[in-house]
Amino acid sequence: MLKILKYSFFDLVRSRWSYVYLLFYLALGFTLLFLNNDLSKAVITLMNIIIVLVPLIGTIFGVMYYYNSREFTELLIAQPIKRSSIFLGQYLGVAGSLALSLILGLGIPFIFYGLFKSAAIWDFVLLLYTGAFLTFIFTALSLNIAIYNENRIKGFGYAILMWLFFAVLYDGIFLLSLIIFEDYPLDTFSLTATLLNPIDLSRTLILLKLDISALLGYTGAVFKSFFGTLLGFGISIMMLVVWTLIPVFTYLRKARKKDF
Amino acid sequence: MKIAGSILFCFLNLNLLFAQPTRIEVCNNCETSRLIAALQMASRYDTIILKPGIYREYNIVIDKPITLLGEGEAVIDGENKGEVLKVVSDSVHLEGFKIINVGTSYTTDYAAIRIEKSRYFKIRNVRLEKLFFGIYLEKAADGEVIGNTIIGDAVEEFNSGNGIQLWYCKNVKVIDNRVEQVRDGIYLEFSDNIEIENNISSHNVRYGLHFMFSNNDSYRGNTFEDNGAGVAVMFSKHINMSGNTFKKNWGAASFGLLLKEINDAQIIGNTFEENTIGINIEGSNRIQYRNNEFISNGWALKVRGACYTNTFTDNNFLYNSFDISYNSKINDNIFEQNYWSNYSGYDLDRDGIGDVPYRPVKLFSYIVNRTPETIVLLRSLFMDIIDFSEKVSPVFTPDNLLDAKPRMKRLL
Numbered sequence: 001m002l003k004i005l006k007y008s009f010f011d012l013v014r015s016r017w018s019y020v021y022l023l024f025y026l027a028l029g030f031t032l033l034f035l036n037n038d039l040s041k042a043v044i045t046l047m048n049i050i051i052v053l054v055p056l057i058g059t060i061f062g063v064m065y066y067y068n069s070r071e072f073t074e075l076l077i078a079q080p081i082k083r084s085s086i087f088l089g090q091y092l093g094v095a096g097s098l099a100l101s102l103i104l105g106l107g108i109p110f111i112f113y114g115l116f117k118s119a120a121i122w123d124f125v126l127l128l129y130t131g132a133f134l135t136f137i138f139t140a141l142s143l144n145i146a147i148y149n150e151n152r153i154k155g156f157g158y159a160i161l162m163w164l165f166f167a168v169l170y171d172g173i174f175l176l177s178l179i180i181f182e183d184y185p186l187d188t189f190s191l192t193a194t195l196l197n198p199i200d201l202s203r204t205l206i207l208l209k210l211d212i213s214a215l216l217g218y219t220g221a222v223f224k225s226f227f228g229t230l231l232g233f234g235i236s237i238m239m240l241v242v243w244t245l246i247p248v249f250t251y252l253r254k255a256r257k258k259d260f
Numbered sequence: 261m262k263i264a265g266s267i268l269f270c271f272l273n274l275n276l277l278f279a280q281p282t283r284i285e286v287c288n289n290c291e292t293s294r295l296i297a298a299l300q301m302a303s304r305y306d307t308i309i310l311k312p313g314i315y316r317e318y319n320i321v322i323d324k325p326i327t328l329l330g331e332g333e334a335v336i337d338g339e340n341k342g343e344v345l346k347v348v349s350d351s352v353h354l355e356g357f358k359i360i361n362v363g364t365s366y367t368t369d370y371a372a373i374r375i376e377k378s379r380y381f382k383i384r385n386v387r388l389e390k391l392f393f394g395i396y397l398e399k400a401a402d403g404e405v406i407g408n409t410i411i412g413d414a415v416e417e418f419n420s421g422n423g424i425q426l427w428y429c430k431n432v433k434v435i436d437n438r439v440e441q442v443r444d445g446i447y448l449e450f451s452d453n454i455e456i457e458n459n460i461s462s463h464n465v466r467y468g469l470h471f472m473f474s475n476n477d478s479y480r481g482n483t484f485e486d487n488g489a490g491v492a493v494m495f496s497k498h499i500n501m502s503g504n505t506f507k508k509n510w511g512a513a514s515f516g517l518l519l520k521e522i523n524d525a526q527i528i529g530n531t532f533e534e535n536t537i538g539i540n541i542e543g544s545n546r547i548q549y550r551n552n553e554f555i556s557n558g559w560a561l562k563v564r565g566a567c568y569t570n571t572f573t574d575n576n577f578l579y580n581s582f583d584i585s586y587n588s589k590i591n592d593n594i595f596e597q598n599y600w601s602n603y604s605g606y607d608l609d610r611d612g613i614g615d616v617p618y619r620p621v622k623l624f625s626y627i628v629n630r631t632p633e634t635i636v637l638l639r640s641l642f643m644d645i646i647d648f649s650e651k652v653s654p655v656f657t658p659d660n661l662l663d664a665k666p667r668m669k670r671l672l
Contacts, residue, residue, distance in 0.1 A: 041579075052641050171642035175627070175634055182631040190636050203640060223636065 004076070004086055008093030012065070018097055021057065025105025033113045039120040043127055046106065047206045050131045051199050055138040056163050058098060062142030063159045065094045067152050074260055087255040091248065095139040099132040106131075123209050130202035133240045137198050138163070140247035147254050170197045187222045194223075195236065198243045205236055281327075287311030295336065296320055310334035310357050318363070322347045330357025330386075338362045343370045347378055355384040362391040364419060371396035371421070375403065383408060393421035394442060401430040405437060412442035414465045422447040422470075423461070426454060434459060444470040445487065452476050460485075467492045468506075471499065479504060489513060490535065494520040502528040506535060515540040516557070519547070527552060537562045538580070541570075550574050551671065559585050559625070568592045576670050577601060581638070583620040584661075587629050591661040595620065599667040607668045618666040621657040623650035 012018055028049065032042045069090065076086050106128065107115075115121055142159045149155035174193050178186060194200045208227050226232040284298050284306060285291070292298045295315050298308050304324045312332035318341045322328070326349075334357040338344040342363040345354070352375075359372040371393035375381050381403035387410075388394045394410040397403070405424060414420030423439035426432060429451040437459045439445040445461030448454060449472045456479035461468035468484035471477070471493040478500035484491050490509040493499060499522065506516030516535035519525075522544040531553045532538035538557040541547075543566040552575045554560035560580040561572075570593040577583050578601045597613070605616035624643045628635050637643050650657065 048639060168642045168645065171637055171640045175637055175642065178634050179627070179631050182633070186633045190633055194636065200640070204636065207639065 002089070004081070004089030005092045005096075008065075008069070008090045009097055012093055012097040013100070017061070018101055021098065022101040022105045025102060026108060029106045029109030030112075033109055039110065039113065039115065039118045039124070042110075043120055043123045043206075047127060047203070050127060051134070051203050051206075052167055054102065054131050054134045055167060055199060058095070058135045058138035059142040059159045059163045060156075061098055062094060062139040063146045063155055065090070066143055066146035067155065077260055083256050084252050087252055088248070091140060091143055091251065094143075095136045098139065099135045102131050102135060103128050123206070126209055127206055130205060130240070133244065134198060134202060137240070137243045137247070140244060140251060144247050144251050144254070147251060147258065166197055166199050171200065174200070191223065191226055195239050198240060201236055201239060281305045281307055283307045283309060285309045285311060286315070288313055299326070302326055305351075310336075318342050318344050320345050322352050323349050325349055325351035327353040327355075328357070329355050334358065335360060338372070340364070342368075343374060344372050346371075346374045346376060347381060348376050350378050351380045352378065353382045353384075354386060355382070356386070358387040358389070359391070360389045362388075362393070364392045366419070369393050369396065369421060371425075374398060375400040379403065382406070387411075391421070391442070393425060394423040394439070395425070396422075397424075397426045397429050397432060399428045400426075400432065402432070404433045404435070406433070407436045408438075410437065410439045410442065412440065414442050417443055417466055420465060423464070425449075426451040426474075429454065433457070439464065441465070444468075445484070446470070448472065448474040448477065450474060455479075457481055459483075462486055464488060469493075471496045475499075478502075483507070484509075484516075486510075490515045490517060492518040492520070493522055493525075494518070495522075497523050497525075499525045500528075501525065501530060503530065505531045505533070506538070507531075507533045509535045511536060515562075518542075519544045522547065526550075531555070532557055532560070540564065541567050543567065545569055547571075548573075552576070554578065554580055554583075556580065558582065561585070563587070563593070570594070571596070573597050574671055575599070577620070578670070582622060582625045582628075585625040585629055586621050586658060586661060589658045591658040593661075595661070595663040597665050597667055598663055599670045600663065601670075603666045603668075605666065612668050614666040614668055617662040617664045619651055619654060619657065619662050621661055622647045623656055626656050 032045055036042055073086065077083065110124060115124060141162060145158045145162060146155045149158060178190065194204050204223065205227060208224060227236060284302055286295055286298045286308060287293065292301065295310065295317050299322060302308055307327040307329060310330045312334055314335045314337050316337045316339055318338040336344055336357060336359045338359065338361045340361045340363045344359050344362055354373065362372045363370045372388045372391045372395065373383060374396040375398065377399045379402045381400065383395060383405045384407055386408045389411050391412050395405055410423040412420065420443040422444040423442040423446060424434060424437065425447045427449050431453045434446060434454065434456045435458055439459065439461045440463050442464055443466050445464045445468045446456060446459065447470045451474045454477040458481045460483045462485040464487045466488045467490065468487040469479065469491045473495050475497045481503045483505045485507040487509055491506060509516055514535065515537035516532040517539045519539065520542045523546055525547045527547060527549045529551045533555045534557065536558045538554045538560040540562045542564040545568045547570045549572045554575065555578045557580045559582045560577050562585045565588055572593065572595045575598045577598060583600060583602065600618050600620065603614060603618045605614040605618065607614050624647050
């Protein structure tokens with residue numbers, strides 16, 4: 001498995017797309033900090049970008065890589081290697097290289113502008129941490145879609161739809177249900193609804209760390225008392241892990257049974 | 261003999277008239293070691309000097325015009341037993357000493373210094389620590405409270421007092437004081453023509469400054485920072501608020517400035533920075549807001565209703581999460597020539613005024629007003645999208661609430 005991982009990882013790291021991705025984040029980080037020297041403000045702006053772009057790029061990359069490397073995968077399957085190690089290796093290779101681009105691309109400019117001396121370091125670490133998790137989650141989800149759909153066009157379509165659902169539609173449904181049921185106590189509901197969407201979960205985690213929680217008023221106090229405690233923080237990290245493990249598991253199960 | 265007698269009498273009288281005010285010193289090995297004794301000895305317009313040392317006395321009453329000066333570290337220790345200094349005479353001048361350990365009570369408002377029904381008083385450079393009420397002016401007039409430092413240790417509202425309290429006062433100047441960690445930094449009730457300038461009021465449990473039923477007052481150049489709820493101005497008329505700084509009042513029920521039933525006031529050149537709500541406005545009419553800066557607040561302005569004919573001109577709104585929250589569809593207030601950092605219009609004729617009007621009320625702030633829980637969706641992509649569509653064609657937000665002449669550049 002390690003060999004496959006290493007192969008797909010280096011294959012991707014050497015590929016043009018990884019460089020483009022890395023350069024994009026480098027440019028983004030440097031321009032942000034050039035325009036605004038305040039690290040903590042830059043963290044907020046970055047958050048807006050990360051919770052939208054990282055899942056999108058993870059989704060597209062995952063689908064693209066699966067369809068592109070299909071022939072090579074078939075070749076590998078013909079070899080005496082366990083299927084699970086082939087597919088797990090590929091998954092970790094894709095998600096790992098994307099996460100590395102993200103961390104390097106944003107880390108370098110921030111270190112350049114004195115991250116280690118700044119109080120924003122933990123916010124930034126949390127930002128990269130959730131960013132990396134979002135990459136792993138959405139790559140796994142998109143690989144699932146790809147392996148279930150032989151038709152590339154359909155696969156791409158579903159993948160984009162999936163991203164659209166989590167990034168936009170989910171919040172729309174969330175908002176509507178909050179307004180429709182406004183007469184009822186909604187604290188537990190909004191907490192659960194937040195936990196069930198990795199993008200919302202990441203957004204809330206970062207927002208609450210960014211001193212903006214007072215703005216959230218009473219609801220914010222409920223959230224703060226949940227996410228602010230070690231237990232709540234642990235649960236939300238656990239949720240991110242669960243969000244990664246479930247799609248990886250279904251992906252591997254399908255890969256084991258699939259007739260290539 | 262009779263003539264000689266009258267001459268002698270005149271002479272004595274003259275002597276009395278031109279008598280130099282005597283100085284009475286109080287210290288451990290002076291003639292008197294107690295302030296109360298010195299006050300009894302003193303005659304009108306004498307000066308009492310408190311030499312360095314600790315004087316364990318309370319319930320001290322000053323009932324004649326006197327100057328009381330502290331030298332070095334002169335400390336009056338109330339030993340938590342009750343009120344420390346009470347002035348019931350006009351023209352008393354207190355300066356340069358320190359009062360500690362004022363008694364706490366749930367039935368009586370014990371103060372470090374109480375001025376009662378007196379005029380022409382001066383309180384300068386006095387330091388108050390471990391107190392209940394600090395300087396309590398009761399039906400006093402024509403006085404000054406300048407350069408004092410009041411540092412309390414209040415934790416909760418119910419068992420703490422106010423730093424400087426004015427009750428039924430007139431023509432008092434409160435200047436250059438520093439008030440920390442009390443209930444209300446400065447509190448005014450039924451007090452008119454009060455000038456409050458260049459004070460620093462911070463870390464107080466409730467309000468930095470609190471107005472109730474007080475008219476024709478002004479406060480300028482003060483700094484209010486990190487107070488429990490900010491500054492509250494209620495039920496008052498003709499208040500001039502200018503050049504103040506309201507900073508870091510963060511909290512679920514916090515605001516920089518609360519206006520409730522305020523009419524005909526002017527709010528000019530103030531800075532509101534990093535407050536949950538910059539100004540919370542309720543039932544306030546005919547107020548001019550000019551040249552203020554609203555920087556990085558949660559809500560810059562929260563208009564709660566019953567606010568008519570207010571004008572907001574030449575203000576800077578910079579990086580607030582919400583510029584304005586408005587809870588009705590009727591708008592009678594004027595927004596003009598402000599700078600909004602969220603403005604994304606253009607200026608083709610290059611006159612410094614944007615060609616497209618700016619709508620400061622976002623759909624999201626309307627929704628949050630209706631269902632406060634929805635604020636969990638702050639900064640989500642969905643909200644940005646619906647905000648954009650509302651901006652293009654307003655349906656829910658008052659369509660005449662707009663700045664028709666938004667500035668392109670920040671006002672300096």
